[in-house]
Amino acid sequence: MARSSASSSERPSSGSAAATRVYLDYAAFSPVDPRVVAVMRPFFEGGVGNPSAPHSLGLEARASLDGARAKLARLVGATPTGVVFTSGATEANNLAVKGLVSRGPRRHVVTSAVEHISVINACRDLEKARSGPCSRSGTSGASRAREASRSMWTR
Ligand SMILES: Cc1ncc(COP(=O)(O)O)c(C=O)c1O
Numbered sequence: 001m002a003r004s005s006a007s008s009s010e011r012p013s014s015g016s017a018a019a020t021r022v023y024l025d026y027a028a029f030s031p032v033d034p035r036v037v038a039v040m041r042p043f044f045e046g047g048v049g050n051p052s053a054p055h056s057l058g059l060e061a062r063a064s065l066d067g068a069r070a071k072l073a074r075l076v077g078a079t080p081t082g083v084v085f086t087s088g089a090t091e092a093n094n095l096a097v098k099g100l101v102s103r104g105p106r107r108h109v110v111t112s113a114v115e116h117i118s119v120i121n122a123c124r125d126l127e128k129a130r131s132g133p134c135s136r137s138g139t140s141g142a143s144r145a146r147e148a149s150r151s152m153w154t155r
Contacts, residue, residue, distance in 0.1 A: 090118040097122035 049057025086092040
């Protein structure tokens with residue numbers, strides 16, 4: 001399972017006795033901090049309500065959620081209403097890219113070929129939905145990115 005493969009001291013069942021597996025892919029998955037597990041355990045193990053529901057379990061869940069939102073907002077210097085919980089990074093990337101373009105004052109996106117595919121696909125969706133240009137720059141495309149951002153200010 002993920003937890004055991006994330007261990008830095010796990011030894012393989014065969015091969016050299018000196019070999020130790022070291023997990024270095026924390027960008028894709030990292031083990032959950034035991035303090036977070038401790039806080040979340042009651043919610044995982046039962047007694048959790050739908051935070052949108054008006055019954056007592058729902059109200060308790062809403063209070064916990066709002067508390068977490070307020071703490072996170074303080075941590076990053078945001079307002080609680082600006083903190084949106086998502087189910088994962090793909091959803092968050094879509095929300096950020098499409099949300100900014102639909103609501104922000106400047107509707108110009110500059111991205112790079114080395115972005116995560118969920119970012120690139122969100123930009124492609126916008127490109128399809130709009131007739132305006134969507135600039136993409138690769139690893140050597142700094143000048144194209146500069147050019148794109150310059151046109152962003154002059155549009
Ligand atoms: C930058 C980035 N965006 C999106 C994802 C996809 O994450 P999820 O599976 O939570 O949608 C990953 C996963 O590693 C990522 O690193």
